Amino acid sequence: MKNNWPPLDYTRLKDTVSTVQLWTQIVGKIRLSTMPWLNHSWHVTLYVSPRGLTTHGIPYGDRSFQIDFDFIAHQLHIHCSSGGSQSLKLYPRTVASFYKELFEKMALLDIHVKIYAKPNELEQAIPFAGDEIHKSYDKHQMELFHKALLNIDGVFTNFRAKFSGKCSPVHFFWGAFDLAVTRFSGRRAPLHPGGAPNMPDDVMQEAYSHEVSSAGFWPGSEQFPHPAFYAYCYPTPADFGQQPVKPAEAFYSNEMGEFFLKYEDVRNAANPEQTLTEFLETTYIAAANTGKWDRDALECDLSWLQK
Template sequence: MAQANRSISNDWPELPFAAWRDTCATLHLWTQIVGKIRLAQTPWINHSWHVPLYVSGRGLSTSPIPYGGSAFQIDFDFIDHALLIHSSDCLSRRVPLRPQSVADFYRALMATLGELGLDIRINPMPNEIPDAIRFDQDTTHDHYDAESVTRFWRALVQVDRVFKEFRARFLGKCSPVHFFWGSFDLAVTRFSGRPAPPHPGGFPNMPDWVAREAYSHEVSSAGFWPGGGGIDHAAFYSYAYPTPNGFAEAPVRPSAAYFSKQLGEFILPYDDVRQAASPDELLLGFLQSSYAAAADLAQWDRDALERDMVDVATP
């Protein structure tokens, strides 16, 4: 259960996008490299659920990745600022996280995998990024401000916690709370159970069939991202696919939330949550009211898909 915040300033850190925009762009590409390693080794799961990263106690993690009869795991440590690679063969390696180009990071990581006997090949082109540069040729993105990255991770810890409480209220098909490296956001998605019309695709540097598979069924999806893509501040979002009639005019809480016609989704600035007397309550209100708008307008069977958390016993 979400708990009262001990210290708003400590628990929900400031996250000014302009101050770490370049670092964010570099880190985004680093997470794509790591995510594509997982993609190359993992059986395809519907909606691309086999590719995300997960918030951990120190950063972001792939979770175990299969390799033949063994497994390995890659972790971003945003406290000591290192990329950690551990294998089930009891081998470990460490790659420092410091100011370096994407090309240098790519070469260092692939060489380290080779030292561990992990022969893995990935597509070196970034996904969902316009004007993308191959990882092995990208000397443009080379920023890394450790303090900003730690603040971002601390924000992810809070968001991950609240998203998991929101997820627990749903009985139907629902994604894990996971970090998609393509769009660089933490997301959780609920499903009505009904098929959706084919998605038009159109994401930069991503095959349309991936989008069609991801949106094969009706969804209400919420997430958090640090900024970019037309919004120069950290924000929460919520959208439905397909978008039901009247969704943009729905009464979504809190008053700071608004519908972006450009993005086609509801937006709640992160700072409004961070500065609230009860950030958890404010965020849960946004998640629940935007989901309810989508579910009611699209006539989801909410009685069958939801549960009252009061009725859930504690063992």
């Protein structure tokens, strides 16, 4: 691994990601069904953990439970505050098989949750119970992907700390399978038009009810077959995409209305953490300046901690 940042190849990763994304949607929907609604759908997310992805604790009656993807031992674990636990193996198995066994294991712990059992934010919404198509799982590729997530989560967490205004956690959205962090200006935004596949417009409108500058990491798609970092703002000022950003490899997509930086460009940099931080900071500045945010009130200087 170069600079401790692992190689990520979309062509080798894509089939596994397509399957694991659906597995995470099932787990994420369990969290969605049991947690109180939190602004901007923050209650549905997963979080990067030392071994994979986790729901964190989920209240359930007089108990609490947690579901963890372990991409080191390649298992899914369910732990309950009453002392019980169950696990299932992660291997090349269908979404239908994963879905069936997960709910069987939860029933053994006397946890009974109903979910909307179809994917969101995907063009093809095959019911989980009937999805025999997606069944790829490459252990090595998931280990590399998890290692990348750990590195990225650390940089995102440091970036988040430099803002005193409202800011999201660094969290993993299973809908689009991306790790993201979002800053807010504090002002309300125009009504969002919605339009995400298999996603209610009112959910999108609540998610973007206030002005945001958001950045994240995403494993790529057939249209853009590269793991990449992105940055956008809503609403998007006309001159947002014309602002200077770093590093030199970053670029603006007029079609998407976002800045992008390929993961490989970060990995190949002399200092990947600094390179990614430059992208996060300069794209935020582009959003804040063109959107006329009150930066003096929203940003914080923590340099005194280093004295």
